[in-house]
Amino acid sequence: MVALKRKQENGFSNGHSNGNGKAVNGDSKRAKKVVSASSSFILHSYSKLPDINSIPKTKTTPLDIFVWGTGSMCELGLGPDAKTKEVKRPRLNPYLTKEALGGASIVDFAVGGMHTLLLDSDNRLWSWGTNDSGVLGRDTSKVAEKLKNADDDSSDDEDGDLNEAESTPGLVENLPKTDNKIVQLAATDNLSAVLYDNGDVYAWGCFRCNEGLLGFLKDEIKLQSTPLKIDQLKNITQLAGGKDHLLALDIKGIVYAWGNGQQFQLGRRIMERHRYRSLEPQQFGLYNIKYIATGDFHCFAIDNEGKVYAWGLNQFGQCAFTDSEGNLEDGSLITKPTIIESLSNKKIVSIEAGEHHTLALTESGDVYAWGRYDMKEVGIAKEDLPESTFKDAHGNARSIPVPTKLHFGKKSSTEVECKAIGCGSHHSFAVTKDGFIYAWGFGDTYAPGLGPLEEDVEKPTRIVNTATKYYDIQLIGAGGQFSVAGGSKIEDEDAAEDRIDKYEEIDG
Secondary structure, X not given: OOOEEEOOOOOOOOOOEOOOOOEOOOHHHHHHHHHOOOHXXXXXXXXXXOOOOOOOOOOOOOEEEEEEEEOOOOOOOOOOOHHHHEXXXXXXXXXXXXXXXXXXXXXXXXXXXXXXXXXXXXXXXXXXXXXXXXXXXXXXXXXXXXXXXXXXXXOOOOOOOOOHHHHOOEXXXXXXXXXXXXXXXXXXXXXXXXXXXXXXXXXXXOEEEOOEEEEXXXXXXXXXXXXXXXXXXXXXXXXXXXXXXXXXXXXXXXXXXXXXXXXXXXXXXXOHHHHHHHHOOEEOOOOOEEEEEEOOOEEEEEEXXXXXXXXXXXXXXXXXXXXXXXXXXXXXXEEEEEEOHHHOOOOEEEEEEOOOEEEEEEOOOOEEEEEEOOOOOOOOOHHHOOOOOEEOOOOOEEEEEEEEEOOOOOOOOOOOOEEXXXXXXXXXXXXXXOOOEEEEEOOOOOOOOOOOOOOOEEXXXXXXXXXXXXXXXXXXXXXXXXXXXXXXXXXXXXXHHHHHHHHHXXXX
C-alpha cells in the first residue's frame, strides 16, 4: 500500500502517532502515564487497588438465531447439505430453536473467523464451523464428508456436501463439571474461550502467526483440543478476541494479553527469542480500565474516566491516529496504548472492529466509524466523505482515520438510535433500538445479508426480509464471510407493523 495523503490539512490537533506508532503532541505524556506503570508496580500494589469492575451476570433473554453469508467451510451451521453454502439473507437456524434444544433457548453467542460459539439457558455450550485448529471443542474427525454423486443432477455444487459434524451445531465436550455459570464467550480465528461467573477462563484451539502455527500455551502445548483452564487468569470480568490474540480484563481494571503480538496487539514488544512467552497471559501496565475490545490486529480500552485508548496495527488509521506529518503509511503501528482524544468525551459504551476498520457506539445510540474505505467498511457514501479522508497516489479514497458519525436512512434530519454494533473482516452492522439491522461493506460473500449484490454497500442499508420481519434483533456478530444475529419475536402484531411503517418512512 502506498502512503496515504491527507485530502486537506485538518483533523486531529492532538493524538497523532508517527510511523513508528509513537504519539505526538499532548497524547504521548498522557499515554505514557498509563503504560509506565510497570508490571512489578502492579503486582506489588495489586491488593491495594480498588475493585472497579464486576463479573457480569449470565444472559437470560431467549434468542432465535439467524445466519447468512458464505459457508463453504461450514460457517453457517445449517447442516451438511451443499445447498446451505450460500445464504443471501438472514435465515433461521433450525437446529437452535427451542424445540430443537429440548426446551432450552440460546441466550448468547460469539463469532470467530470461521466458527461460532453459542450458550443456551441450561448453561450448555454449542459450536459449529471449521475445526482445523480444534476450536469447536469436540471431535469432528469421525464424520466423513459426503461427496457429490456424479449421477446426481439435483445440485450444481461441485464440492459436494459439508462435514456433518462441523456444519451442524454440537455440544462442546469436556467443560468443567461445576455449578458455576458461563457469562461470556470469545472466539478468534483459531481459538475459543469462555468466562465463568467465578472469574475463571477456559480456552481451547491455538494461536497462529505470520509464519504459521504459534501454539496454545508457552512452548508446551501446540494445539489444545479440549477446554483448559488458564491458571494465570483470576477474577476476570471480560474477554475480547482478535484474529489470533486475546485480551482479558480483571476486577481491578488490569488488562492482560496473550497470543500473537507481531503487530503490537499485545501492548508490548515481543522479542523473537521470547516468542513463546506471548502465549502466556501477561499484563502490560494498562490499569483502571472498565472495558476492552479488539479488531483483527488492533485493540481498544476505555478507562474509568471514559478515556479511550488504542494500540496495534494502524496502516488504515483503524486506531484513529495519523503520524506527526498527518500521513498514514503501510505497516504503521501504535506500539503502546494511546489516548484517542476525539472519542474520550463521547461516552463510548461499545467498540467493534474488523481487519482494518472500527465502529464505536455511544451511550446515546450514535455510531462512529473510521478506518479502511475501499471496501466501504466505514459506511460513508462517496459524496459524504469528510475532509479528513485520505487518498492514495491516484486520488482514490483509502481511509477515514477520524471517527465520523454515521447516518441511517435517507432523511438526514432523522436521528436513529442504535443499541448494538458488529464487524466482520470487511463488513459492518448496526442494530437500532427497535431491533432492525443496518448493514454495509464488502458484498461478494453475501455477508451483509442484503441479497445478491453487484457491488459493495457504501452506506448503512436496512435488511428487509421475511425471516426477521417481526423480530427484535438483540445481538449481532460476524466472521470473515458470514454473519450471525439473535433476536426475539415480536408477539404484538400491531406494534410490529408500526415499527415497519416507521422505518419505511425513515428509509424513504
